[in-house]
Amino acid sequence: MTTAIPSAAHIPDIVGVLGGGRMGAGIAHAFCTAGATVVVVERDDDAAEAARQRVLDGLGKSVQRGTTSEDLQTLSARVSVSVDYAAFETCGLVVEAVPEDAELKAAALTAVEERLTSNAWLATNTSSLSVSSLAGKLQRPERFCGLHFFNPVPASTLIEVVLAQQTSDELADAARGWVELLGKTPVVVKDAPGFASSRLGVAIALEAMRMVEEGVASAEDIDTAMVLGYKHPVGPLRTTDLVGLDVRLGIAEYLESTLGERFAPPQLLRDKVARGELGRKSGKGFFDWTE
Known part of the structure; x- marks a missing residue:
């Protein structure tokens, strides 16, 4: 049975993505085509430029295939890249998409959280690591969850919403709503090794x-x-x-x-x-x- 999108659900106006590889670029693509302004942060200028090109290439394909009603100029105007975590300061949500290494993710997430406002949300795209353990490194763990996207993100219709022990009910509802507003189906799972998928x-x-x-x-x-x-x-x-x-x-x-x-x-x-x-x-x- 399909559940209704919570009436208050909306995608934050500005969404950040940490890491602009294949997955990160796909996540940025998904939020951009859903109407959000997206900022991607990478480790250096070369990586940032490569990330920008990946996102724009993906958006261009969506325009060509007719899977978005907007033109490439309009979409690309909502995409920016940076090498400075300060770019996340205006984001309502940041999704971390760095390589699948627990120490690397923990360090990245704590660095991102320092730049966020107190009412911003934070998520990890981990496909297997303990979301509760990552949450334990944060100052506001109740505002953190897992959003496990699947490759290729634009074509995939599934996102696992992974609830840490600390994740608030408010975020659980909001995350399910974001997924449905992205045109995908949420599967909500409690934090466990490997989740479901x-x-x-x-x-x-x-x-x-x-x-x-x-x-x-x-x-x-x-x-x-x-x-x-x-x-x-x-x-x-x-x-x-x-x-x-x-x-x-x-x-x-x-x-x-x-x-x-x-x-x-x-x-x-x-x-x-x-x-x-x-x-x-x-x-x-x-x-x-x-x-």
């Missing part, structure tokens, strides 16, 4: 990797079995290539440390990451992406 998705992907490792079937045939047999839109190994083998390895290692050896990464995954076979972003993973 990563825990299940990684479990399937790791077993698929073991099957390749054992010579049970090729990567192509395993994915075809899941697509045709179970109606998955994309197979688990191709999904791993899209997410990044290094990202999947990090999530698997975290889940192994919290949930046990059933999430132990196969040696095949470790070997591929060591060789730099990271999936689409490197041109090779379980599949060839060079073309």
